[in-house]
Amino acid sequence: MGVFPHAELPPPVAAVIEAIETDIIRGIILPSTRLIEDHLMEDYDAKRHVVRAALVELQRLGVVVKPPHIGARIRRFDAASLEALYHFRSVLHRAAVEAMPLPVAEARLAAVHAAAQAHAEATQSGDLIAIHRANMAFHRLFFGLCDNPYIEESIRLHDWLSFPARAYAITDQSALSRACEEHGQMVAAIERCDREALLSLALGHMVQARRIYEGKYLSR
Incomplete structure (x- = not known):
């Protein structure tokens, strides 16, 4: 799917x-x-x-x-449900990175790089749905490098489950700029086969959107 x-x-x-x-x-x-x-x-x-x-x-x-x-x-998340969701997403993302065979085949790396560029271009267009879709497409290709269909499907499902929490970062220019920068860093880490950096990036990449949601809906 x-x-x-x-x-x-x-x-x-x-x-x-x-x-x-x-x-x-x-x-x-x-x-x-x-x-x-x-x-x-x-x-x-x-x-x-x-x-x-x-x-x-x-x-x-x-x-x-x-x-x-x-x-x-x-869907609305309270503090406990948001913590549980992001804890499990972290488990999934860690598992995906740890399973990724390095080095990555050149054609697959090129596809991830192209997806990162497509997301960066979408952020310049101001088309919110295009930004959302390009971001999801990048994550699908990036985590797909793990070659474990069960991890991939679980990540995809939890990307959708977390959409009501992540969505509000798409209109935040600072968050968008940071996401583009981190996508580029992920590609660079794959190129140099730096699994430790990949793991740090994959886990840290979720933080900004979560903080925006917490600031908007959990700090009131």
């Missing part, structure tokens, strides 16, 4: 999902926001069955939760 599984859905459903993702990134849809079908139909000019299918997919990915008797909402 690709990094954007909903791309395989009918185009109207994928379009609504993309619109919801964009509004999360922009801060229009906030953590715990209730997603009311009638409002989404109006906002995105979509039919009810399309909106429902989009919500089902986002719930499957963990972006949307549906507590009993409350209705669909964007």
Whole structure:
């Protein structure tokens, strides 16, 4: 399954999902926001069955939760759940880096380098959904170097699960600049077969987005 599984859905459903993702990134849809079908139909000019299918997919990915008797909402993390999520993401990222065979084949290294460049170019475009997708594509290729499909799939799933926490960093220029710099450092560390640096970068790369979320939603 690709990094954007909903791309395989009918185009109207994928379009609504993309619109919801964009509004999360922009801060229009906030953590715990209730997603009311009638409002989404109006906002995105979509039919009810399309909106429902989009919500089902986002719930499957963990972006949307549906507590009993409350209705669909964007996932909100409290301090404990955020700590647990990022602890497990760290476990996964460490496992991926430790499993990566070094040196990396030239063609695969070139693909990771191209993905880092594509993300850097997207950040200059101001297209928020393009930045999000380019970032996810880079991570998919980078962690895919571990050649363990179970680790890769777990990382992909937890990238989506953490999207409601990571999304707000996409509009932060300082965080974007730092992410681009760290992507470049990851590529350089692969080139010189520096596993220790790769591990430090892979773990530290998650910190900025987490801090932004904590500052916005956990410090109030």
